[in-house]
């Protein structure tokens with residue numbers, strides 16, 4: 001398996017893109033966890049054992065969350081910062097719309113990624129039963 005490395009030209013390009021979009025980010029090459037905190041305009045992308053397709057798809061998925069917040073799409077779901085994410089109100093709202101909001105985000109992410117990287121295959125999130133179950137039970141982004 002060919003994993004993306006942090007010196008990759010794609011990673012460099014994506015850093016510039018995030019800067020242009022005024023999105024703060026952290027790429028963590030030792031983690032597999034990714035999430036967005038739209039209210040803070042921040043994304044965390046775990047790049048451990050990530051192929052280029054996985055890495056770019058994840059980055060664009062998290063960018064799409066930020067855009068959804070800015071466009072007020074699924075607003076309650078996206079109105080999240082580090083402070084609000086633990087609150088009960090958030091968790092209740094979260095489970096109700098999570099799957100719909102995530103699929104909407106994937107659609108947007110796919111479109112967006114095609115504009116920048118038409119030759120790279122977009123890999124959607126939340127495809128398997130396990131992933132869907134995960135999102136119903138707890139906070140994943």
Ligand SMILES: [Zn+2]
Nearest residue numbers: 061102105141
């Ligand atoms: Zn998501």
